[in-house]
Amino acid sequence: MIRASLAALLSHWWRHPLQLAMLLAGLALATGLWSGVQAINAEARAAYTRAETVLGQDQLDRIVATDGRLTVARFAELRQAGWPVSPLLEGRRAGLRILGVEPLTLPRAAAVPGMPMLGSDDLGEFLAGRLVLVAPETLDRPGVAEALAGLKPQAAPDLPPMTVLADIAAAETLLGARGEVTALLIDPGRPLPGPLPSGLERRVAVADQGLARLTDSFHLNLTAFGFLAFAVGIFIVHAAIGLAFEQRRPMFRTLRALGVPARTLGGLVLAELLGFALIAGLFGVGLGYGVAAALLPDVAATLGGLYGAAVPGVLELRAGWIVAGLGMAVAGTLAAAGQGLWQVWRLPPLASATPRAWAVAAGATRRLQALCGLGLLTLAGGALGFGSGLWAGFAVLAGLLLGAALVLPGLMALVLAAAGARARARGVLSQWFWADARQQLPGLSLALMALLLALAANVGVGTMVGSFRATFTGWLDQRLASELYLTAETPAEAARLREWLEPRVLAVLPIVSTETNLLGQPGDIYGIADHATYRDHWPLLSALPEVWEAVARGEAALINEQLSRRAGLGLGAVLDLPGGALPVAGVYSDYGNPSPQAIIGLEAFGTRFPEVQVLRFALRLPATEVEALATILRAEFGLRETAIVDQAGIKAFSLRVFERTFAVTGALNTLTLAVAALAMLASLVTLSASRLPQLAPVWAMGLTQAGLAGLDLARTVMLALLTAVAALPLGLALAWVLLAVVNVEAFGWRLPMQAFPGDWLWLFAAAGLAGGLAALWPAVTLMRRRPADLLRVFANER
Amino acid sequence: MLHVNDVRKSYPTAEGLVSVLAGVSLDLDAGQSLALTGESGSGKSTLLHLVAGLDAVDGGTISVAGTALEGLDDKGRAELRRDRIGLVFQQFNLIPSLDVGANLAFQARLAGRHDRGWSTHLAEALGLAGLLNRYPEQLSGGQQQRVAIGRALAARPALILADEPTGNLDEASGDAVMGLMLGLVAKAGASLLMVTHSERLAARLDRRLHLRAGRLSDRVQP
Structure with a gap:
């Protein structure tokens, strides 16, 4: 009975292949767009997880030198004095983040994925500075092989893209920083032997901002779009299934009259639809893979640009979204066919056989x-x-x-x-x-x-x-009103640059900032000079009268829109800041920045954060002189390419x-x-x-x-x-x-x-x-x- | 074979409950044929639907081939239709997406009693042997009704229920189809209960009953 009934039900589709094609196409498209978005999200989230695990050392407190210079010799001294520290050298080369660690002293809490996979031979090679660990997809990127010339790169799937994990000796060679150390990681499981020697300071690890949390909104937006596309696709499915139900209504009645029980008939129609859902779902997942592969490079660039999140531009097949895609195809089919299925289930054998509208x-x-x-x-x-x-x-x-x-x-x-x-x-x-x-x-x-x-x-x-x-x-x-932005490497270089520049440009505006907690969230505080550049151009959304004067006197602060909205701080409200609260005198727009931010006067900043050195400057000068000045600066001071950025570039x-x-x-x-x-x-x-x-x-x-x-x-x-x-x-x-x-x-x-x-x-x-x-x-x-x-x-x- | 005892059936309408059958009783022996005549709305088709288990009685009892319908649920009634009853509708009700051959064998396959030899014989006897690969939409009305009769007989049911089987055909085609059906029913050893408006066609069956306003008002013996 079941075979004959199923053959009769399916015969409708063989006689109406276009209807079947539309049903399958609608379902495949809906599933495809949905699972494409899910694939992108899954890939990005996997990248965040990898980033969080490899950056275990970011969760540890670290010791840095107040003058910015820390050496391997200093590390050795501290180690001999019983300090539970391990050296870390960080830097960038050819777009790669080079991470140099010393595996023998590295604290357990500093997770280093990939390391446990090394056999004794490979570990020896790693310690000898001949083997480095790299994410598999990074190995294929142009320029990477050249940057790692002379080294043996080994694929470590747990590493985030564009990150190279090396022994500190290899990192020294790669970064050209012989004998230098960026920071010393403190083993949280062991006590410190005494107060820090002079010239060193302890940096408390800033709680991880959580890329996943930061990017949640972006992914939610993508998911919403995926769902909208899915809904539109389901309309096609609903139309095709609705018509098929209507056209087969006489057949359903005949089957019932000839002795097929309602439950059997309903079950067979359900089985038929589930079969179609799975077939179309598989096509859809394949299509989704194509969509995701095509869109992922743009998404990766977006996430990198907006949030600094490193997401590989290459897609991996993940069981999670394949199953989710098939699940959505089945759910979508059932939603689209629910009404029709219910009618078949409840169809009395004497129901009108005339196809009703x-x-x-x-x-x-x-x-x-x-x-x-x-x-x-x-x-x-x-x-x-x-x-x-x-x-x-x-x-x-x-x-x-x-x-x-x-x-x-x-x-x-x-x-x-x-x-x-x-x-x-x-x-x-x-x-x-x-x-x-x-x-x-x-x-x-x-x-x-x-x-x-x-x-x-x-x-x-x-x-x-x-x-x-x-x-x-x-x-x-408005925001980038200055013509040139300059970053010095050391306070001494900054001082020399400032002295040289002041007679040659219209204004040298120091930019200082520090990371801190603003009302419980990680954010930044900036100090800015009292200058017409800000007064005339800064994009204030709302402000009290004489806002700039109040800020310059250190009697008020400006906050960005994000902080204003999240904390409900309006004009005149009091903002808690390190060194004392200040009233909010203005709110400015700050697009593209997910974090809260506040601005105070330059002098007030210096008083509150004396340890922060002035290393960055905004320069005001006629636009026609920008290129010439940049050339002279590079020649006179040997500044790196990235140390000078002109407004147009930003x-x-x-x-x-x-x-x-x-x-x-x-x-x-x-x-x-x-x-x-x-x-x-x-x-x-x-x-x-x-x-x-x-x-x-x-x-x-x-x-x-x-x-x-x-x-x-x-x-x-x-x-x-x-x-x-x-x-x-x-x-x-x-x-x-x-x-x-x-x-x-x-x-x-x-x-x-x-x-x-x-x-x-x-x-x-x-x-x-x-x-x-x-x-x-x-x-x-x-x-x-x-x-x-x-x-x-x-x-x-x- | 068929026992209908004091069957009553009403339907709710805008004007209130309307009685369609008001205590109908009849018997039909194995191999016998019975014509049920009556005006439109007299309850002929309703009685046929009740006998087929397509609808449930309000009162009274029906038994087909020894099985009482009252005790059966939907599944049981479907099984009865599938195994013991052959239905022929006025509107043919063929499955449009199946060809003639598949339509002919359909109910026999549902019942798990497909007999290729009997199906071939039916196709030849009904003049459908050359049309087996055609689809219902490619057939004339007379041809479609012959397929419907073949489908009903293919499973060798004990009882054939026919509702105005020639109502959509012209007189000549109707006579031809009727002749074929009676011959094949007799050959299959089935009983036949046929609803018809036509006194002329009714006269060709073993017995005749007339329904008026929900009651069997006239019994005509052959």
Whole structure:
């Protein structure tokens, strides 16, 4: 019985291969985009975990020299005096982070992945400075082999990318720092023999900021996009499954009448769908791998630029997201088919065998759907008004998008009815055009809902990125007002540079900063000079009168927007700072920085943090003299290339990071729109068979097949354009929520929203194109149909 | 073979509960054929559906081949239909995605009693031998009904229930299909309960009963 019933159920798909293809394609695309995003997230999170484990030494307190110079000889002295310390040499070479350790004295708490894998021979080679450990994917990067020439690099999968772990002797050679040590790690398990000798200071380990925590917002955004794409894909699946259920309704009844129990039938349909879900899920996971592999380099660059997180640009197959992808495919299928499955389960054997219109077609259902939509919109409003946190922001987005999608068919029906009433005066063909569009609406409404979501996402994200770009560019101009930025290696060099520069430039503005805890969170305090550069340009969002004077006198502080929002500090509020609290006199925008920050006057900074040396300067000079001065500085003082950065360079770098940040969301946006177009194609193709009885009478009454195909094409484009009209306000609302709610919660800053009417034209063009492309094939098929096919409509009438 | 005793059935409507069958009793012996006639709405099809276990009685009892329907759950009723009953509908109800050959053998396969020789004989007797690879949409109405009759007989059921089997066919096709069905039912040794409007077709069966307003109002012996 089961075999025969299953064969009958499956025979439907063999007879409707296109419907099956659409079902599988929709499911594969939905799963693909979702698991692609998950793959990226999994890869990034694995990188964070690796970074946290290899950087075990970052969790240890360390001893450093107050003058910045620490030597191997000093380490030996301390060790002989009973100090439980181990030397660490850190530096960069050819883009690699070189980490030199001394394995024999290294504290246990300083985890060093890869080391336990070394056999006795390899350990000997490591200690001899001939073998170094490198992450496998780093070995293949250009320039790495040259940088490690003469050494034997061994792959250590637990190391983060672009990090080389070496014996301190090998690190000395690589960094050209013979006899130097960056710091001495203190073994936390052993007591110190006495007070620190002079010239040395103990640096308490700053609690790890947690890359995973810092980047959570970014990944949450990606996940939200992945989910949106998944939802759009599931619309295709829902449309295909819905139609298949409707077309097979007589078959279900016949099977029941011929003796197949309801449970058996329901079970078989469920098994059939689960089979499809797994097949499509596998394709989807493969597709997701491709999407992730294509997007990962941009994501890696973004995470590196924004958070300093090293994520490999190469993707690894991970069981976790493969299983999650298949799980999502199954869950999506069940969600899309839930209603139909329930009906099959409850189908009485005498149920009407006439294929009824889709559930969404029924006026009552449409009204109920619209009411649900309005309910969701109200809930979104409630979450906006009363909710808090990032999840409330996403709840607003979800309610807004889903609510609007549910309201769309009802709204469209009203618009088409109104247009039809007006068309009556323009002739019978026009009247038929609008009436037929209304008749098509139920079958197309799911696809139009998918298109609405995709277009709104495009408008929303486009507006957010555009606003971000415009604000960010202006902000960079304000923030990077100085023409040249200079970093000295030692206080002595800084003093010499300052003395040399002062008569040659308009102003030398010292920049000093220190890392500290600001209201319980790791952040930075800056000291700035009292100068017109800051007064005229600094991007203050709000300030008390005479703010700069108060800051210069050391009587007030400026704080960044992130700190202001997170700690709820407004103007006049008191900010606890090392060395005494200060009132907040101004709040400034600080895009791209996830941490809290405060600015105080230069003199006040010197008093509070006397140990911080002035090593950095901002220089004011005519823009035409920048290049010449940089050349002279390099020649006179032998400054490294990276010690001098001009304003244009920083801006270009910042904008590059910015563009790459949004390259990923842009790509996901485009893919989502493509999926929506496919949803329309799926609906139109599956509907085209049932269109013949509607079109044949009009053809018989004197309209050509080409004319009918043209009208069909125009009708779909018109419906897509109407959807675009609805998508525009929805997209703008989405942008507002992203800018005013999600970004504030995720990053701590708020951007002013700007409108880009030029992009709206693109939106309408994209909607028309999606509709046109989706309708093209069914229209051409209709045009090429043999008259006999159309005549059969009449012949089959009994 | 079939015992229907004091069967009652009502349906709720906007105007209240409407009685469709108000105490119907009949018996049908093995190998016998019985025509059930009556006006539209007299309850003919309802009685047929109740006998097939497609719907449940409000009162009274039905037993088919010694099995009482009242004690059966959905699974039991489905099993009864599958194994003991062959159904022929007015609308044919073929499976559109299966070809004629697969449709013919379908119920026999469900019941696990597919007999290739009997199926071939049915196909030849019903004039379908050359159409086995066609799909239902490629057949005329008469051809589709012949497939439906073949499907009902393929599992050699004890009881054939036919609901207006020629109602969608013209007179000549209807007569031809009817002749084939009666011949094959007799050959299979099955009983036949047929609902029809046509007195002419009813006269071709062993017995006739007339339903009026939910009651058997007239018994006509051949």
